[in-house]
Amino acid sequence: MNIETSGWHPPHCPNPNCKYHNGSTDSWCYKRKGWYTRLARPRRIQRFTCLHCNRTFSTQTYSTTYWQRLPKLDMQIFMMTVGCMANRQIARAVDVSPETINRHIARLGRHCMLLHAKLMERAIAHSTVVIDGFETFELSQYYPFHHNVAVDVDTGFFLYHTDSPLRRKGRMTDFQKQRREELEKLNGRPDPQAVRKGVVNLLEEITKRRSTIAIRSDEHPAYRPAIRSIDCDVRHEVTNSKDHRDKRNPLWEVNLLDLLIRHGTAAHKRETIAWPKRRQASAERLSILQVWRNVIKRRWEKGAPESPAMLKGLVSRLLSVEDVLEKRLFRTRVELSEVWERYYDRMVVTTALGVNRRHELTYAY
Ligand SMILES: [Zn+2]
Structure with missing residues (x-):
């Protein structure tokens, strides 16, 4: 973030427990409190103190590069992530360790969740939505899961x-069947209702503040009960998934998104060696792709310079990565759904892996 400190004013107190964190800052008083120097440019950073809660902070507190040693890295990583590069490939390209890339992608994912949630606060009602389960797996093919996705038609x-872990199905050799038994004994079997539950979470979010909506989907058996259980008048239009998948197909918008996810994310390419190791990390990457798809990428590659977010009236121009990463968003100032709160806090556990790192950092958001 390029902050001219002379005329710059902090937008709110960064302390979530201060009354000037959320809400009106009309009577907020703070004072300038010297400078500190750092290695990256700009080297001199202005410090402030909140006169209500005494929290000290700086211009950096409001930057997406807060607590980062290499402030330029995020923009590069963002574009490489949606440009189908795997974490280790990115690490080699920008010359840092793979673990650094993992952390940066997780943080970018969290930023994108907040950015998307803020955009959605102002979104005009969607009348027709198409949903689908994007099928992929975590760790190994014994652990398939769906990213349940929804697109405005x-x-x-x-x-x-949202996501739903699944039981491995389809054709398997005798050895594979036996291995599945062993793994299920060890780690338990996924909830057979997981797709319905994941889709209910998805539908609850997109039907918020709406009384009627049209939902298009394929004939997955979990969709009907999921739709019946939500508190909204839904017209459900079912399309056979074997129908020819061109632009005239009613599911076209979600088929296109599936293609973009496979095209843009190394983890979801067919026959890849970069498959997701954790559902949690896959959700983070998907959130980055979501923001890129909605505000940076044109709706049609060869069409007018318009993004889906522009068509939805949420932004007035195509945004750049710099725009997306311009301001730090505070978790405590954005409302997230229960599912995304879990994503934000890194609570999604891959049972077969012993170590699942939570997001418990206080300052490095
Ligand atoms: Zn304060």
Whole structure:
């Protein structure tokens, strides 16, 4: 973030427990409190103190590069992540360790969740939405899962995503069947209702503040009960998934999103060696792709310079990565759904892996 400190004013107190963190800052008083120097440019950083809660902070507190040693890295990583590079490939390209890339992608994912949630606060009602389960797996093919995704049919805006772990199905050799038994004994079997539950979470979010909506989907058996259980008048239009998948197919917008996810994310390419190791990390990457799809990428590659977010009236121009990463968003100032709160706090556990790192950092958000 390029902050001219002379005329610059902090937008709110960064302390979530201060009364000037959320809400009106009309009577907020703070004072300038010297400078500190650092290695990256700009080297001199202005410090402040909140006169209500005494928290000290700086211009950096409001930057997406807060607590980072290499402030330029995030923009590069963002574009490489949606440009189908795997974490280790990115690490080699920007010359840092793979672990650094993992941390940066997780943080970018969290930033994108907040940015998307803020955009959605102002979103005009969507009348027709198409949903689908994007099938992929974590750790190994014994652990398939769905990213349940929803797209606004009129604008191509990628509305929301949740996930549902699945039981491995389809053709298996005798050895594979036996291995599945062993693994299920060890780690338990996924909830057979997981798709319905994940889709209910998805639908609850997209039907918020709405009384009627049209939902298009394929004939997955979990969709009907999921739709019946939500508190909204839904017209459900089912399309056979074997129908030819061109632009005239009613599911076209979500088929296109599936293609973009496979095209843009190394982890979801067919026959890849970069498959996701954790559902949690896959959700973070998907959130980055979601923001890129909605505000940076044109709706049609060869069409007018318009993004889905512009068509939805949420932004007035195509945004750049710099725009997306311009301001730090505070978790405590943005409302997230229960599912995304879990994503934000890194609470999604891959049972077969012993170590699942939570997000418990206080300052490095
Ligand atoms: Zn304060």
